[in-house]
Amino acid sequence: AxxxxxxxxxxxxxxxxxxxxxxxxxxxxxxxxxxxxxxxxxxxxxxxxxxxxxxxxxxxxxxxxxxxxxxxxxxxxxxxxxxxxxxxxxxxxxxxxxxxxxxxxxxxxxxxxxxxxxxxxxxxxxxxxxxxxxxxxNPHAPIRWANEWNNLDGTIERGYAGPSIFFEGGFVKENLTRVAEYARLLASVRINAVVVNNVNANPTLLSARNIEGLGRLADVMRPYGVQLGIALNFAAPQTFGQLDTFDPLDPKVDAWWGNNTDQIYARVPDMAGYLIKANSEGQPGPLTYNRTLAEGANMFARAVAKYGGVVMFRAFVYDNKLNPAIWKADRANAAFEFFRHLDGKFDENVVVQIKYGPIDFQVREPASPLFSALRQTNTAIELQITQEYLGHQTHLVYLSPLWKEILDFDLRADNKSSQVKDIVSGKRFKRSLGGFAGVVNVGTNTNWLGHHLAMSNLYAYGMMAWDPSVDPETILQDWARLTFGSDRAVLDTITSMSMSSWPAYENYTGNLGIQTLTDILYTHFGPNPASQDNNGWGQWTRANKKSLGMDRTVRNGTGNAGQYPPEIAQMYENTESTPDNLLLWFHHVPYTHRLKSGETVIQHFYDAHYAGAAVAQEFVKQWESLKGKIDEQRYQEVLFRQEFHAGHALVWRDSINQFYYNLSEIPDEAKRVGIH
Ligand code: GCW
Incomplete structure (x- = not known):
């Protein structure tokens, strides 16, 4: 074959x-x-x-x-x-x-x-x-969903493996063979629902032709126990329907959603539910009418309740026109500020879907403090399989260790054990619903994600949502045996490459919690540290000639550290107790600040970038050692990716090091960076 x-x-x-x-x-x-x-x-x-x-x-x-x-x-x-x-x-x-x-x-x-x-x-x-x-x-949590940011025209937002398997030219595709194959893959890793369209949702999804198409999608996935979910556009009653408003408290609007929901459920009686991105990045929402996010969420919840449907309501709400001149402004504060006071106000079938960190799928973030603040609200964690800030599947980055750190993190709510995984399962705060959402963005590429080795992330996502206590290396090896066979050398090599890939990526991109340092304005790919600051997006690093990092302390900064429960807040408030890998997330320090290792921040940057890029060079040699041990097609296709990865890691290393050298003018002790 x-x-x-x-x-x-x-x-x-x-x-x-x-x-x-x-x-x-x-x-x-x-x-x-x-x-x-x-x-x-x-x-x-x-x-x-x-x-x-x-x-x-x-x-x-x-x-x-x-x-x-x-x-x-x-x-x-x-x-x-x-x-x-x-x-x-x-x-x-x-x-x-x-x-x-x-x-x-x-x-x-x-x-x-x-x-x-x-x-x-x-x-x-x-x-x-x-x-x-x-x-x-048994599953750790009932909600184990995939999110696909597919547009109806067939493009995929942050998709790196070709166009959509679900949509084309404004409608659901005619040929859904690959959707059935995808549902089979998802079922094998115990994912039980897929939201097929982009959270930046097109209201024409609700046209009669598309509802029929959604019915066909649900039909091909149903045999695999994978339920359909859809993302909705909050303004649809006005922009797609004929109403003059989309105010969630207007009875006309309520009735409009009720009616549309009935039509969808008439065709898809077992639909899992809705996913809503509201008042975020230009999307419409209830705040337009001075209604709360909970009032907005509950409107959908009422419509689907009689069908047993669920509303996944995203906590990714923030102001993308923040003023960088304000020292205390902080995008990382947004989700907590928007949602905390709404605790207890959401209907029982609403689940607040929270990105794992307070900003946006960076190479390293602390766990979102919102997980510890919602006690009477169902929550789910949103993870990303699609490597938006993590190399677009042209870099090998095995993400399960990152997810594990977040899921195992103990937020110490009320000074008690409060691991993120036990919060989203509903166990910690005794909630009936909760779980996991993973943004996957598979495309028509034969191998689904564009890189054979990236599939370990999809496999691991499903298996960790089922059981977050599994060891990332163990699931990786199961995946590798299933994917490439049980040759010892193949297994050891893929294990070694994958397990060192996230640390390497962190090393040659953004370290110490500074964020990934990709271009953040357009592509989210490749080094562009200058793009982080002086714009409204709020992924700031505050780098200047002398110092860098976001001051998120309560004492002198944005107060973000204070959003965590006391034990954690205290840890992040001080440089001495903040782990080095989050130092610049929480603190603004001079380049000459000394880490726990004794190294200065700037020297650590230089060294880490060399170390990380060197690891990526090794991946090529490691992979080459497998020639003849796996089939030629996959061998060559992975080799092609690894060669790009190795080269791009050098680009990363030199751009980042040169950028901070130019800013700080502090020489590299090893005399590799700058002009000598
Ligand atoms: O990070 C941003 C992405 C957007 C995405 C958004 C979100 C779908 O760059 O492409 O929109 O997050 O999660 O809503």
Whole structure:
């Protein structure tokens, strides 16, 4: 088969390792054979996977006394075979896998869970794991969504892998083959819904033709247990409907949304819900009418409530025309300021979707303080798989370690353990809903994200949303075995490259919490430290001849450190207790300020940029060592990316170092930077 990457981690290549001879099933018994059911999809997937991996063709009729794989829901199992015993511990989407007896049992709490169990079983076989297993697996949180910033014209905002698989020319595409394939991939990593259109939403999504198209999208994803979600434009009643207002408290507007929602649900009865970006970056919202963001969110919540729908309401609200002359102005303060006083005012089916850090998907940010401030509100964390500020998938950056740091971070709300992962799961503040949203932006590129190795991020996102306690290296290795096979050298090399990639990227871009230092005005790609300051976007570094960094202290700065619960606020208030990697996020210091390592800030910049860029050079050699060990097509395509990455890391190193040298005029102790 051509190794073009389209199958990603679901290749089902022949398995050469493990106790293959112990594999005994001769048939698959699916407890639901309706073609639109995920249990049916599970059956087909099991048959296909086992044929590919083991060369065994399993039938669908059981023979007495032979071993079978039984897949279905708890309810269906009980109806046919009686008690299962284990099911009490299962929650929605969870599954029970047991291969200890004659039969292999793959039993989901619901249909989707059964499909997840089938993928888990296949993943074990693919990795040569034929040993008996008995395990219960439940999701950490109910919401595990993908967001796709796809425009109706087929372009993708911050998409780096070609045009949309969902839309074209203003409408949903006719041919949705790739959407079905994508849903299959998502289901295999337990993602249960996709918002298909850009949060900067086009109101014409609500046209009759597009509602029909949305129906077709939902139809092709439904067999994989992936629900449809859509992003809405707040002003649609006026700009698309015929109303003279979009005031959320105007009964006409309320009725308009109710009516439109009914029409969508008539075609997509199981739609997951809406995603709303309001009053952000020029998008319309309730603030236009002096209504609160909660009043805006609740309007949609009322419309979808009777269908069990959810409203994901983004906390990414800020003023993008901030005045840089004001020392205390701070974009990082915005989400907390807009949302904190609304705690408790959102309907039960609203989830406030919060970007992991206070600014915008930078290479390093502290966790958003808003997570600790919303106690009577459902929350979700928004992560980015698409590498907007992180190299557009031309750089290898494995992001799971970054996400893990945020998810594990303990915000110490009320001086008690308050890890971000336990807040978004609803556990910490006893909320019924919550979870994860990941901006993916796959495109029509055969390999989905434009770089074969970038797919580890999509895989890891799904697996971490399911279980944030997993070790980033462990999931990476599962992904690598599934994607490239189990050759030890391949595994070790990909592990070493991936695990060192985020630290390397941080080193040759922006260190010490200064932000990524990409061009922030247009592309968000490549070095442009000068673009950060003196504009309204608020991603400032405040770099001058003597000093740099944002003073976010309460004492003398923007007060942002004070948005955190006391223990954390205190830590960030002082340079001595702030970790070096966030020093310039919270403090404005001279270039000569000494870090905990004893190095000065400026010398650290110089050294880190050399060190990070050197690591990226190594990636090329490391990858070259795999020639002949993986198929030629993927070998060459990754090599092409790594060569670009290596070159671009040098561009980064020299531009950033030269920029700060020119500003500070402080020579590099190692005499590499500047003119000598
Ligand atoms: O960082 C910004 C991106 C925008 C994006 C916005 C958001 C979809 O540059 O492209 O808009 O974030 O998250 O809403």
């Amino acid at each position: 051509a190794e073009d990457g389209s199958q990603a981690w679901l290749r089902y290549a022949p398995v050469v390792q493990g106790e293959i001879s112990t594999f005994s099933p001769t048939s698959i018994i699916a407890l639901n054979t309706s073609e639109i059911s995920p249990v049916y999809a599970a059956r087909q997937e099991l048959q296909k996977g086992i044929r590919g991996m083991l060369g065994v063709q399993l039938g669908f009729n059981s023979t007495k006394n032979a071993s079978a794989i039984i897949v279905g829901t708890v309810e269906a199992y009980k109806a046919k075979y009686g008690d299962l015993g284990e099911q009490e511990q299962l929650v929605d989407d969870g599954f029970y896998l047991n291969s200890q007896g004659r039969n292999v049992l793959i039993i989901g709490q619901n249909e989707r869970g059964a499909l997840y169990g089938a993928f888990e079983y296949l993943s074990r076989l693919a990795q040569g794991n034929f040993g008996p297993v008995s395990s219960i697996s």
